[in-house]
Amino acid sequence: MFEIVSNELIGPQIYRLRVRAAKIARKRRPGQFVIVRAAENAERVPLTIADSDPEAGTISLVIQAVGQATKQLVALRPGEGIRDVAGPLGHPTHIEKFGRVVVVGGGIGTAVAMPIAQALKAAGNEVVAIIGGRSREFVILEYELRQIADRLIICTDDGSYGRKGFVTDALTELLASEQFDLAVAIGPVPMMEAVCNVTRPPAIPTVVSLNPLMIDGTGMCGGCRVTVGGQTKFACVDGPEFDGHQVDFVGLRSRLGAFRDQEQEAHKQLDEKCRLK
Amino acid sequence: MTENRKAPRPGRTPMREQPAAERKKNFTEVPYGYNLEEAVAEASRCLQCKKPLCVTGCPVEVDIPGFVGAIAARDLRKAVEILKGTNTLPAVCGRVCPQEEQCEIRCVLGKKGTPVAIGNLERFAADWEREQGEARMPEVAAPTGRRIAVVGSGPAGLTCAGELARRGHEVAIFEALHEPGGVLVYGIPEFRLPKKIVRVEIDNLKKMGVTVEVNSVVGKLDTIDELLAEYDAVFVGTGAGLPKFKDIPGENLVGVYSANEYLTRANLMRSYQWPESGTPPVKSKTVVVIGGGNVAMDSARTALRLGAQRVILAYRRSGDEMPARKAEIHHAQEEGIEFMMLTDPIEVLGDERGRVRAVRCLRMELAEPDASGRRKPVPVKGSEFEIECDTVIPALGNNPNPLVPRTTEGLKVGKWGNIEADSVTGQTSREGVFAGGDVVTGAATVIEAMGAGRRASRAIHDYVMARPPKRK
Numbered sequence: 222m223f224e225i226v227s228n229e230l231i232g233p234q235i236y237r238l239r240v241r242a243a244k245i246a247r248k249r250r251p252g253q254f255v256i257v258r259a260a261e262n263a264e265r266v267p268l269t270i271a272d273s274d275p276e277a278g279t280i281s282l283v284i285q286a287v288g289q290a291t292k293q294l295v296a297l298r299p300g301e302g303i304r305d306v307a308g309p310l311g312h313p314t315h316i317e318k319f320g321r322v323v324v325v326g327g328g329i330g331t332a333v334a335m336p337i338a339q340a341l342k343a344a345g346n347e348v349v350a351i352i353g354g355r356s357r358e359f360v361i362l363e364y365e366l367r368q369i370a371d372r373l374i375i376c377t378d379d380g381s382y383g384r385k386g387f388v389t390d391a392l393t394e395l396l397a398s399e400q401f402d403l404a405v406a407i408g409p410v411p412m413m414e415a416v417c418n419v420t421r422p423p424a425i426p427t428v429v430s431l432n433p434l435m436i437d438g439t440g441m442c443g444g445c446r447v448t449v450g451g452q453t454k455f456a457c458v459d460g461p462e463f464d465g466h467q468v469d470f471v472g473l474r475s476r477l478g479a480f481r482d483q484e485q486e487a488h489k490q491l492d493e494k495c496r497l498k
Numbered sequence: 499m500t501e502n503r504k505a506p507r508p509g510r511t512p513m514r515e516q517p518a519a520e521r522k523k524n525f526t527e528v529p530y531g532y533n534l535e536e537a538v539a540e541a542s543r544c545l546q547c548k549k550p551l552c553v554t555g556c557p558v559e560v561d562i563p564g565f566v567g568a569i570a571a572r573d574l575r576k577a578v579e580i581l582k583g584t585n586t587l588p589a590v591c592g593r594v595c596p597q598e599e600q601c602e603i604r605c606v607l608g609k610k611g612t613p614v615a616i617g618n619l620e621r622f623a624a625d626w627e628r629e630q631g632e633a634r635m636p637e638v639a640a641p642t643g644r645r646i647a648v649v650g651s652g653p654a655g656l657t658c659a660g661e662l663a664r665r666g667h668e669v670a671i672f673e674a675l676h677e678p679g680g681v682l683v684y685g686i687p688e689f690r691l692p693k694k695i696v697r698v699e700i701d702n703l704k705k706m707g708v709t710v711e712v713n714s715v716v717g718k719l720d721t722i723d724e725l726l727a728e729y730d731a732v733f734v735g736t737g738a739g740l741p742k743f744k745d746i747p748g749e750n751l752v753g754v755y756s757a758n759e760y761l762t763r764a765n766l767m768r769s770y771q772w773p774e775s776g777t778p779p780v781k782s783k784t785v786v787v788i789g790g791g792n793v794a795m796d797s798a799r800t801a802l803r804l805g806a807q808r809v810i811l812a813y814r815r816s817g818d819e820m821p822a823r824k825a826e827i828h829h830a831q832e833e834g835i836e837f838m839m840l841t842d843p844i845e846v847l848g849d850e851r852g853r854v855r856a857v858r859c860l861r862m863e864l865a866e867p868d869a870s871g872r873r874k875p876v877p878v879k880g881s882e883f884e885i886e887c888d889t890v891i892p893a894l895g896n897n898p899n900p901l902v903p904r905t906t907e908g909l910k911v912g913k914w915g916n917i918e919a920d921s922v923t924g925q926t927s928r929e930g931v932f933a934g935g936d937v938v939t940g941a942a943t944v945i946e947a948m949g950a951g952r953r954a955s956r957a958i959h960d961y962v963m964a965r966p967p968k969r970k
């Protein structure tokens with residue numbers, strides 16, 4: 222059992238859970254993730270470790286409650302526990318002094334981008350962060366990122382906060398006048414794809430963190446496979462970060478999409494079953 | 499006695515099983531097992547050979563005439579004791595070992611008629627013991643003060659852990675998944691090996707003092723080197739869990755699942771019990787399984803039970819060459835799996851949304867025998883055809899799991915990523931690190947993994963006892 226130390230709402234349907242997992246907290250490096258199972262019989266869900274506190278022996282997970290499994294997780298109260306937490310999994314982000322780095326976070330991806338920005342900054346990079354969301358309440362971790370980044374640009378699709386438009390609009394503008402040595406993009410698949418399209422012409426190396434569906438996270442099932450540079454890779458053990466300019470986003474999108482269809486279909490059937498009872 | 503030998507001997511006692519039409523709709527075990535009278539009748543067929551050939555076919559040399567004789571004499575307690583003397587998991591082996599190519603094929607009775615049903619009897623004795631409730635625990639030697647880490651909880655790790663605990667060592671198992679058992683829980687389906695049996699075996703280990711740390715991905719959480727700092731020796735039994743794909747176009751389309759993924763969803767995640775379990779089952783109309791081994795049979799039969807209307811097994815060679823157990827092939831055929839032999843899938847085709855709609859295949863024919871007498875399958879020109887389907891399951895085998903080798907410096911690996919280890923002692927290129935099972939041999943069998951775990955336990959015992967304990 223992994224005890225929930227705190228559970229706070231930080232955006233619409235977005236929660237930050239602090240979980241006691243001392244060993245993982247000690248071992249974890251930015252970019253790594255865990256696979257959790259809320260209770261016996263629940264699904265296994267991969268979640269990036271947003272932050273860790275080795276002294277307190279806790280890790281933070283930022284979770285958007287979208288499906289059954291994530292709703293079950295965010296319903297847990299302090300004092301209760303998550304049955305299984307396995308990790309830290311995946312390769313940590315490659316951190317070194319690149320020079321100037323732009324970190325782009327979309328929606329919940331901001332939670333994944335934050336520790337990476339933090340590590341890059343600590344390694345001596347100048348970090349510009351761009352974060353965005355549909356509207357003001359979807360912009361998360363603004364305060365935390367302000368402490369970390371040299372500059373923070375906030376965008377909302379509807380203009381309710383920061384500048385109006387997508388993160389890629391802000392990025393395009395930025396790249397028109399400034400030079401960068403590295404871009405890191407983390408968020409929904411279409412957003413990461415769009416960022417890569419922006420960074421490709423100026424040839425800025427771009428790291429993306431992929432979140433295909435996963436089961437074991439140890440290389441055993443192959444469910445997390447993605448095509449990178451024409452080769453099949455397992456995101457859980459070969460990633461989760463890849464060279465964004467090499468990723469086959471079309472394939473990734475359809476794999477994620479179909480899985481969602483399947484889950485919705487399953488729940489529709491479940492609803493019908495319940496109604497019949 | 500001579501008198502008896504001349505009399506016509508009765509044939510093999512059949513095992514009752516669920517009718518095919520019923521069982522293909524459920525996940526309950528297929529064979530029911532012998533009752534006492536059936537078991538005694540079958541055991542009485544054994545000739546109690548002086549030089550039993552069956553034993554030479556058993557990878558762990560179970561005293562077969564000994565335990566079979568005890569069943570014939572209705573001394574089931576003794577039968578179990580003999581079995582467990584060399585085989586830690588008889589209830590598992592009685593169900594999944596390929597007896598027809600190991601012990602039973604060598605039984606002298608098989609020369610003229612049918613061999614003794616050794617596997618069925620093994621299962622009977624082990625099930626009897628479990629049904630008595632409290633299994634009698636093997637005696638545990640006085641504590642040695644030595645601590646041993648076992649990485650992976652498949653048959654190799656479980657056996658090694660059990661043997662070491664018996665010798666008085668403190669043993670901790672580290673398992674990556676949330677449930678221990680390895681392939682026994684995530685791969686082999688419930689209808690062939692009820693999970694309850696594996697759970698009882700693991701509980702027995704715990705009663706012997708073995709601790710089981712689940713959710714412990716070694717190489718990520720602890721490395722082998724970190725374990726070595728705390729433990730006197732480490733055994734690596736991480737199995738062959740890296741699925742192979744066929745590397746044909748379309749294999750990353752939606753609806754293509756490795757056999758491991760397909761079976762893990764059904765077994766470990768219990769999607770067949772959905773919605774009580776959180777993982778919904780993969781719903782398919784037509785499934786094409788690619789391969790001809792046990793894993794392919796298990797995937798095909800699972801697909802049928804999850805509600806597929808049509809399940810096709812495509813295999814590029816002929817039926818005679820299929821590596822799966824004969825009994826499983828027979829069960830699959832009875833249940834209505836369509837076998838397409840000499841069929842080689844060359845491409846998976848998708849619709850506009852990236853979902854599987856068909857597989858394109860070539861028909862093969864067997865060429866004239868080559869120098870070794872083997873008839874290689876070669877494609878028939880212009881024989882391309884498509885099978886319409888919505889799910890494709892490549893069941894092409896697995897390579898050893900790379901996590902431990904990747905994170906352990908100085909651990910030698912072979913061409914396929916298998917850990918190099920001595921075939922008797924399990925000693926690897928690193929001092930204090932031993933390995934056995936599929937991670938060394940590549941995908942093999944439960945009993946071979948157990949044998950390796952057992953042999954390594956002896957070498958580990960000698961190794962740790964020759965040194966002072968790490969923890970004072």
Ligand SMILES: Cc1cc2nc3c(=O)[nH]c(=O)nc-3n(C[C@H](O)[C@H](O)[C@H](O)COP(=O)(O)OP(=O)(O)OC[C@H]3O[C@@H](n4cnc5c(N)ncnc54)[C@H](O)[C@@H]3O)c2cc1C
Binds near residue numbers: 651678686715716737
């Ligand atoms: C579907 C299927 C059907 C089969 N049917 C049969 C059959 O009928 N008869 C038969 O004899 N054999 C059968 N086999 C083969 C048999 O199951 C294997 O040969 C046997 O299980 C190998 O045992 P093992 O202990 O080496 O490894 P596994 O059983 O593979 O166990 C390895 C364990 O190590 C864990 N692990 C891996 N990496 C790490 C890590 N880094 N840290 C911690 N833990 C880790 C894994 O999660 C797993 O639990 C079948 C295999 C499959 C897949």
Ligand code: SF4
Binds near residue numbers: 552607
């Ligand atoms: S070879 Fe057959 S008859 Fe002889 S001891 Fe073994 S099981 Fe019995």
Ligand code: FES
Binds near residue numbers: 436438441444
């Ligand atoms: S999640 Fe199973 S192989 Fe990556």
